[in-house]
Structures are given as structure tokens and as C-alpha cells.
Amino acid sequence: MEDLYTSIANLGFPIAVSIYLLVRIEGKLSNLTTSINELSKAIISLK
Template identity: 60%
Template sequence: MDSQNIISIIQNVGFPIAISIYLLVRMESKMDQLTESITELSKIIEARI
């Protein structure tokens, strides 16, 4: 396997992997916020019952 093949593989596979990692990191923070909101909503609902 020569260096051109390795560079080609990195270019073809590396970019989608980088994008996937970026999106997963962003989604994790959104999921944490959503979990906190659901917890707060549950507490409010329980307090009113």
C-alpha cells in the first residue's frame, strides 16, 4: 500500500468520521438539556398533583 492510497483512504473516510464525532458531541449537550427539562417538568407535575 503506497502513500497515495493511504491519503485517499483518510480523505474518503476521515471526513465522515470527523463530521459524525462533531454531531455526536453537539447532540450530547442537547440531550443533557432535554433530560434536565424533562426532570424539571416531572417535578412540577408531581407538585401540582
């Protein structure tokens, strides 16, 4: 039973941190994609 707790502690924490970071980065990537699209439209309008 103690091995089970150790396994959960060793695997659960990194999995939780990874999921948290992926969720946070997803929003920032969406904003970055929008900004890049707007920048390309602005560059096209300058030509």
C-alpha cells in the first residue's frame, strides 16, 4: 500500500503540473496566433 502512495506522489504531481502548464500555454498561444494574423494583415496593407 505504501508503494501505491509513493507511485501516486511520484507520478501524480508531475502530471498535474504538466496539465496546468498546457492549459495556461494554450491561451497564450491563441493570443499569439491572433497577433501574428493581425500583424500579417498590417504588413499586407502597407504594401
